[in-house]
Amino acid sequence: MADFAPYRPHDHGRADAQVVIRAASDDDAATLADLESTVRHTTSSPDAMAAAIADPQRLVVVAVAGDEVVGWAKTHWWDWSFGPAEAGQYLGGLTVDPRWRRRGIASTLTGVRMSWIFRRAPCAWYVVNAQNLASIDLHRAWGFVEVVRAEKFHTVRFRGGVGLLLRADAPVEYGDPWRPSVDGDPF
Numbered sequence: 003m004a005d006f007a008p009y010r011p012h013d014h015g016r017a018d019a020q021v022v023i024r025a026a027s028d029d030d031a032a033t034l035a036d037l038e039s040t041v042r043h044t045t046s047s048p049d050a051m052a053a054a055i056a057d058p059q060r061l062v063v064v065a066v067a068g069d070e071v072v073g074w075a076k077t078h079w080w081d082w083s084f085g086p087a088e089a090g091q092y093l094g095g096l097t098v099d100p101r102w103r104r105r106g107i108a109s110t111l112t113g114v115r116m117s118w119i120f121r122r123a124p125c126a127w128y129v130v131n132a133q134n135l136a137s138i139d140l141h142r143a144w145g146f147v148e149v150v151r152a153e154k155f156h157t158v159r160f161r162g163g164v165g166l167l168l169r170a171d172a173p174v175e176y177g178d179p180w181r182p183s184v185d186g187d188p189f
């Protein structure tokens with residue numbers, strides 16, 4: 003079953019003020035594993051989610067409406083290069099509950115991760131299935147540029163056989179991207 007959103011470039015969403023973005027906590031691990039299995043039909047254990055949440059090299063964020071987690075996203079730090087897919091900070095999983103799509107939730111989840119990455123690294127990396135046009139359109143706002151296409155990057159292999167590796171450089175306002183201080187970082 004396709005886990006990509008149907009591509010609808012002529013629809014446009016509207017932000018939903020009741021949705022709040024916050025850093026994930028250990029208590030969210032089981033909910034996120036459940037969301038992945040329900041929405042994307044992947045098996046992701048609560049333990050693996052908890053490990054990502056606890057990892058200081060990564061950011062895991064959730065979108066919440068009332069008491070309900072309606073979306074989530076994470077970053078991934080690769081400490082080794084896979085050909086042109088250099089070691090660095092990558093956008094990781096990103097899933098929004100289908101009932102809550104086109105309300106700007108993925109945009110906000112991506113914006114906070116991009117800010118977090120740009121405070122720590124000179125660029126952000128993103129890999130995506132070439133068929134996932136909704137995701138590719140979503141990420142255009144951050145100036146991602148395609149680096150190369152391949153059937154696999156690091157441990158990610160793409161259904162259909164083709165994935166894109168994209169890179170976005172930190173805007174100048176982030177200054178020296180390697181500065182260690184992240185004081186005031188809400189995430």
Ligand SMILES: CC(C)(COP(=O)(O)OP(=O)(O)OC[C@H]1O[C@@H](n2cnc3c(N)ncnc32)[C@H](O)[C@@H]1OP(=O)(O)O)[C@@H](O)C(=O)NCCC(=O)NCCS
Nearest residue numbers: 007009010014015097098103104105106107108109136140
């Ligand atoms: C892709 C996904 C995360 C988007 O979540 P979302 O909260 O609906 O996205 P947003 O409302 O923030 O959309 C922001 C922009 O992305 C683009 N976009 C999002 N969904 C789209 C779709 N189905 N078709 C075309 N463009 C889309 C649009 O440019 C949109 O802006 P607009 O609504 O003003 O036109 C969601 O559909 C999803 O969970 N898909 C399945 C998992 C997945 O593919 N994750 C990404 C893996 S790399």
